[in-house]
Amino acid sequence: xxxxxxxxxxxxxxxxxxxxxxxxxxxxxxxxxxxxxxxxxxxxxxxxxxxxxxxxxxxxxxxxxxxxxxxxxxxxxxxxxxxxxxxxxxxxxxxxxxxxx
Amino acid sequence: xxxxxxxxxxxxxxxxxxxxxxxxxxxxxxxxxxxxxxxxxxxxxxxxxxxxxxxxxxxxxxxxxxxxxxxxxxxxxxxxxxxxxxxxxxxxxxxxxxxxxxxxxxxxxxxxxxxxxxxxxxxxxxxxxxxxxxxxxxxxxxxxxxxxxxxxxxxxxxxxxxxxxxx
Numbered sequence: 021x022x023x024x025x026x027x028x029x030x031x032x033x034x035x036x037x038x039x040x041x042x043x044x045x046x047x048x049x050x051x052x053x054x055x056x057x058x059x060x061x062x063x064x065x066x067x068x069x070x071x072x073x074x075x076x077x078x079x080x081x082x083x084x085x086x087x088x089x090x091x092x093x094x095x096x097x098x099x100x101x102x103x104x105x106x107x108x109x110x111x112x113x114x115x116x117x118x119x120x121x
Numbered sequence: 122x123x124x125x126x127x128x129x130x131x132x133x134x135x136x137x138x139x140x141x142x143x144x145x146x147x148x149x150x151x152x153x154x155x156x157x158x159x160x161x162x163x164x165x166x167x168x169x170x171x172x173x174x175x176x177x178x179x180x181x182x183x184x185x186x187x188x189x190x191x192x193x194x195x196x197x198x199x200x201x202x203x204x205x206x207x208x209x210x211x212x213x214x215x216x217x218x219x220x221x222x223x224x225x226x227x228x229x230x231x232x233x234x235x236x237x238x239x240x241x242x243x244x245x246x247x248x249x250x251x252x253x254x255x256x257x258x259x260x261x262x263x264x265x266x267x268x269x270x271x272x273x274x275x276x277x278x279x280x281x282x283x284x285x286x287x288x
Contacts, residue, residue: 103159121150
């Protein structure tokens with residue numbers, strides 16, 4: 021665990037940079053976290069992040085995001101290149117995904 | 122003292138040579154897991170593994186109910202081999218396995234191939250096996266990039282941080 025100041029808020033994060041308390045999350049924090057991953061957040065990103073936050077938990081999978089109606093799986097990879105589920109979870113302020121699919 | 126330095130896995134080349142549900146899914150899950158982590162993944166299907174990318178067979182894979190000592194009855198009791206021999210038992214068991222996987226959001230084979238290729242994973246078929254089973258490119262999933270030799274496969278499996286996995 022570590023402390024980190026993001027968008028002016030002092031937050032507790034895991035060693036891998038996931039927020040410990042997802043209720044502290046806000047859109048400014050998301051933008052800062054995304055910047056660290058070299059992602060510029062668009063309207064579409066925020067729609068996905070909202071879905072991710074609403075569906076956080078063991079059952080969150082890439083497949084589920086692909087069926088959300090917001091973005092297909094290919095689009096999801098394009099929005100969060102290099103590990104969509106992990107990166108979007110990090111930026112959405114939820115814990116690291118535990119699903120293998 | 123020498124500092125321990127791990128080289129990250131950046132690329133996996135996965136070979137699937139068997140056509141049971143568990144063998145095929147092991148390969149698919151590992152390939153999908155790799156692209157999910159931002160790694161490069163190449164899947165090479167050969168021998169009975171070709172069933173997984175053959176349009177007519179890919180969603181009809183079975184698990185063996187005979188000669189499979191790990192097989193259990195629901196509840197955990199041993200599964201008698203004699204029972205596994207009865208007509209329909211293998212199909213029933215296989216359909217049950219697929220239902221349980223679906224509950225965990227593990228998709229059918231065709232959809233799994235969609236997912237893997239959407240993430241940049243690449244699918245190849247083995248030329249020798251395709252010839253042996255008298256298949257043609259049109260019999261195979263549209264996701265199959267090419268029918269290649271083992272030499273071609275090795276030539277694309279190299280590079281720093283790359284691993285070849287045989288499931």
